[in-house]
Amino acid sequence: AAALAFGVVAGIAANSAYAANLQISPVSISFQPGQNAAGIQLQNNGDTPIYGQVRVYAWDQKDGADVLTSTTNLVASPPVIEIAANSAQTIRLVRRAGAAAANGGAEQTYRILIDELPRGDSQQGNVAIRLQYSVPAFVLPADTQAAPSLEWSTFQRAGAWHLRANNSGALHAQIGATTVRLGTQNIELSKGLLGYALPGRSREWQLPAEVAKGMPAPLAIQATVNARAQSASAAVARD
Numbered sequence: 184a185a186a187l188a189f190g191v192v193a194g195i196a197a198n199s200a201y202a203a204n205l206q207i208s209p210v211s212i213s214f215q216p217g218q219n220a221a222g223i224q225l226q227n228n229g230d231t232p233i234y235g236q237v238r239v240y241a242w243d244q245k246d247g248a249d250v251l252t253s254t255t256n257l258v259a260s261p262p263v264i265e266i267a268a269n270s271a272q273t274i275r276l277v278r279r280a281g282a283a284a285a286n287g288g289a290e291q292t293y294r295i296l297i298d299e300l301p302r303g304d305s306q307q308g309n310v311a312i313r314l315q316y317s318v319p320a321f322v323l324p325a326d327t328q329a330a331p332s333l334e335w336s337t338f339q340r341a342g343a344w345h346l347r348a349n350n351s352g353a354l355h356a357q358i359g360a361t362t363v364r365l366g367t368q369n370i371e372l373s374k375g376l377l378g379y380a381l382p383g384r385s386r387e388w389q390l391p392a393e394v395a396k397g398m399p400a401p402l403a404i405q406a407t408v409n410a411r412a413q414s415a416s417a418a419v420a421r422d
Contacts, residue, residue, distance in 0.1 A: 204229030205266075205299060205316070211357075212276065212295070212320035216288070223274040223295065223318060227266040235264045235299045237274055242292040242319070244380075247347060247387030249294075255279060257293050257320065264297075276320065288325030290354055290382050295320055319379065324353050331356035333380060335404055335417035337390070344395040346372070346402070346417060347387045350380035358386075359407035363417070365397045377406070 206226040214221060227233045237259040240251035256279050266272045276295070295318040323329075332352035338345055346363075350356050357379055361372040370393055380386040390398070402417040 204231075205233055205314075207297065207316055207318065210318060212318065214278065214320070214322040216323060216325045219278045219280075221276045221320075223276065223297075224271055225264065225266055225274060225297070226271045227268060230268050232268055232302070233264070233266045233299060234302050235266075235297060237262050237264060238296045238298070239276070239320075240294045240296065242294045242381070244384035244386055247345070247385050249379075249386075251294055251296075254293070256291070257322075259295060278322065290324040290329070291322035292355060292381050293320040293322075294318070321355060324382075326353060329353035329382075331380065331382070331408060333358075333408060333413075333415065335402075335415050336420040337398060337402060337417050338420040339398070344390045344398045345387050346390055347385050347420065348380040349385040350382055353382050354409075355382055356380040356408050357410075359410070361404065361406040363390075363394060364403035364405075365394055365400060368393075368397075370394050 204227055206228060208224050208226070212221050212223065225233075239254060239257050239259050241254040241256065243250045243252065258277050258279065260275045260277065264272055264274070274295075274297075297316040297318065298312045299314040299316075300312060330352050331350050331354050333356055334349045334351065336347050336349070338347060348356065348358060358373075358377040360374055361377045363370050363372060370391065372388070372391070377388065378386050394402070399419045401419065404415045404417055406413055406415070
């Protein structure tokens with residue numbers, strides 16, 4: 184299946200998330216190594232029905248960006264949703280038998296895309312998506328001691344300065360509120376979720392102009408990684 188670059192959609196990073204009249208819970212799925220099924224509840228708090236579709240993608244990262252590829256290793260049922268006013272529906276996520284063995288016990292990462300559609304469009308080839316929600320799903324590694332291991336660096340590409348988080352660990356890193364210190368100035372990069380660095384992968388972000396104007400220079404970083412505060416430094420990369 185063809186891969187696609189994963190841009191910014193209605194990302195979800197708290198215990199519940201609201202957009203329009205749709206509430207999604209939980210907003211991140213974690214399968215234990217032997218767990219084969221989980222659920223997502225969709226709550227329609229509005230006075231009119233909500234129609235949509237649910238798609239599952241394998242989630243990887245390449246060249247510092249997210250990439251999604253169609254997969255059958257994790258299946259969502261039902262794939263087409265109709266939620267009555269002031270009602271709820273549960274989406275069941277089921278792992279395909281043998282998917283874990285094929286991955287050698289390493290962490291598997293997925294994105295569940297829930298598209299809210301105008302009425303009737305779920306049955307058509309070309310759909311007009313009103314809103315899109317992205318729920319991360321992780322099949323945790325067999326090693327219960329697995330942890331992320333981040334190395335930060337900065338680099339310049341096409342005249343713009345970027346920050347890179349390279350995760351050499353065996354578990355994904357959820358990077359939350361992040362601040363960099365340049366000289367005597369503290370600059371906030373993100374109040375909430377900055378993004379994820381998947382195991383064995385790197386994630387990159389373009390630095391804002393107020394940081395870029397002081398580059399090249401080492402940066403001190405304060406970040407929340409998997410809900411824990413961490414301090415690090417980012418040297419200028421030689422690549």
